[in-house]
Structure formats: structure tokens, C-alpha cells
Amino acid sequence: MPNLVDVTVPVGQAEGTESVVSTWFKSVGDAVTENEPLLEISTDKVNMEVASPGTGRLAEIIKNDGDQVEPGEVLGRIDLDGEGAPSAPVAPPPPATAQADGTEKAAASQDLSPAVRKLLKEHKLDAAQITGTGKGGRITAEDVLKHVETQSTSGHARGTETPGASVRSHRVAHTQMRRSIAQHMVQSVATAPHVTSVFDADLSRIVAHRDANKAEFAKRGAKLTYTAYFVHASVVALKAVPEVNSRWHDDALEIFDDINIGVATALGSGGLIVPVITKAQDLDLFGIAERLQDLTDRARNERLDPRDVQHGTFTISNHGVSGSLIASPIIINQPQSAILGVGKMERRVVPMSDVSQETVVKPMCYVTLTIDHRVLDGFQANQFLTSWVGALSDF
DSSP: OOOEEEEEOOSOOOTTOOEEEEEESSOTTOEEOTTOEEEEEEOSSOEEEEEOSSSEEEEEEOSOTTOEEOTTOEEEEEETTSOSSOOOOOOOOOOOOBOTTSOBOOOTTSOOOHHHHHHHHHTTOOGGGSOOOSGGGOOOHHHHHHHHHHHHHTTOOSOOOOTTOSSOOOOOOOOHHHHHHHHHHHHHHHHSOEEEEEEEEEOHHHHHHHHHHHHHHHHTTOOOOHHHHHHHHHHHHHHHSGGGSEEEOSSOEEEOSSOOEEEOEEOTTSOEEOOEETTGGGOOHHHHHHHHHHHHHHHHTTOOOGGGGSSOOEEEEOGGGGTOSOOSSOOOOTTSSEEEEEOOOEEEEEESSSSOOOEEEEEEEEEEEEEETTTOOHHHHHHHHHHHHHHHTOO
16 A cells, blocks of 8 residues: 655645646656655746655646646645656657767756756757756756747747738747736736826935945845835835825725835746835844845745745835836735835936026936825825935935
8 A cells, every 4th residue: 555645735825826836847656855846836926846745756646737726735646655656767868969169968858957847848948959058068047048039039939820810920828927917917907996106206315325335235245225225215104104004905994013015026037026025114224135135036046935925015116127217007016005116217407406496417216106096095195205205315
């Protein structure tokens, strides 16, 4: 009798988040060791690996790629006695192809990371098609993405031409993250009436403060970014207008005592994730910078824990880092009540004061607050932005 143990979906994901099996790294009959990654589950917020609960063989896969799952649901089973289905014979690896520089092209049978396997599967690629630039010729996620981009640019991207169409085209399958983001955005717009206020922010003081302090912060182990200042200013503004730090219920407005600020982070492989700085009201500027660096680094390396994206009460979208001056409306991260947008910093000519006719060049940016109009009015939005802009002038 096989000694079976269940592989289950980890409990403790954010409420209402759809989870889907993204990729199994093992096949039925494969040998597995305890804590070895077995599969990856995708949500609209984070991708997470599910580890083997024991050592043995993968005896059964219950939930296949693309299946929707719930916390605690059984995904498969491990035979701890190794009495599962026998392993399928392994075909010999294809011969390596010699390159002009004498190096060998990475074969499909090489040891690939879970992130690389996922990308290869999504784009239906063979590892033998890609030249690895990692240590020892290993294929990295960036190698796969560059290969896909090269295919698209040359007109040979994977896809199917639309029958009868007068314009040539190709299809690129949606990732689970993109499908989940789309669903979340549609649900937010359908739920909350969005209204956006726009202010102009003078960044002169934080530019000078950052120039004077970034070397010291680096010595202490934290990169001082402008986003850290924006988080700090948001804490000040949320304390001044606590109704912004809230959630709408049909019978009451829930105002949060803790200020948990999510920072939208673009991923190199496409998509967006929002890691959360919890209890930001208890952190000074260095603490914010340190926490922000840790979260964004782990987000871009797909090492976030599901807990890192939970319990946000307010979100910042620093879209200016990619060149955008203003974005409106930025879709609210439900069930929050507002989202802050910070545009690109640019040097502009502005008046020295309201009464002076003299002008000066200053680093400026447009900042927006998009609100759920069920919760907040324009007056409160303007109060928040006034406090936010003022906080940047206090450094």
C-alpha cells in the first residue's frame, strides 16, 4: 500500500484572489525530495512555488496547468515509499551545438530554474533554441525574454495568423498574471466611481536632501530612492486625512489604524505586482528605504512571499519612472479607497511666488490622487494632496 501524502495549496492568500496552477516542474513518476519545488501557482499579485511535503515519487497530479484552485485544495500526491508510477525513460540529451566562439549552446536537458521553465512553457520554446549567458552557459529568464523579443521583432514570433484577415497578425497567449490583472481592473472600475485630482509638486527639497544623504544610506545598507520620499509623504498625508486610508462597506466606512502602503512594481517579464510596506507609520525615512529596497528586489526576482502583497490599505503608482508625466485615472487597487500617481520629474519654469513676476527653474512633477467617490469627495482629495506636497517641502 503506497504511503501517500497530499500536496496542497498554501493557506493564507489574500481574500478574493484567484489562484491558478501555472506550471508543474515534475511529472508523475518523477523522484522528488522534501522541500523541492514541485509546481508554481499564479495569482494577480504573486507567483509562488509549492514545495514537496516529503521525499519519494510524484504519484498523482490532481490539478493540471491552468486549473483554478482554492487555499487548502489538494494538487497532487507524493508516495513517500517510492511506490508511485515508475519514472518514464529519459531520452538522451540532444548533442550540444558548437558556436563560433567555441562555447556550447545550452541543451534542453540542462538544469533550468523554475522561472526559466515557466517562461519556456508559456512561450512554447525549447531550451535548445536559446543560448545561455548565465554562469557555465546556464539559461536565465532574461535570455528567454530576449529570445522572444527577437522573434517578435523579426516577424517570426509564435502565433497563428487569423484566417481571412486582410492584415497579418499573430497571437500571444495571456499569462495567468495578465488575465488576473485584467479581471481585477474591470472589477475595480465596475465597483467604484473613479475621480482624479491633479496637483503640481516641487521636488527641490527632496532632490537636495537625497543628494546629501544617499551615500550615507548606502553605507547603512539601503538605497535612497525618490519613491521612499513619496511613501513618507503619503504617511503624513494619510495621517492628516485618515478617511483616505479606508475601505468602503455598505453599512460603514472602515478606517484603518495601520498605514500599509503598496508600491506598484513593474516586472521584467511583464505584469505588475504590489508589495506592501506594512505599518509604514512606524518607520523613518531610512526604515522605509530599507523595506522598499528589500521588497522591490525580491519582487523582480520572483521571491516574494504571498504575505508580502497582503493587507495593503493604500497604493502608490510611481509611473514617472518609465517616462509618464501624468496618468488618469489610475485604477484603484480594490478594496482600497484611493491610489496615488506620481509622474516623471522634469525641470520646469515656475513663478517664484504667487505675487512675484519672477520665475525660476525647479524640479517638478505632477501628482494625482484617484479616489472612490463613494468614500471621498474632491475636497478631501485636495486636502490629501496639499498635505502630501507640503511634506516634500519639509526636508
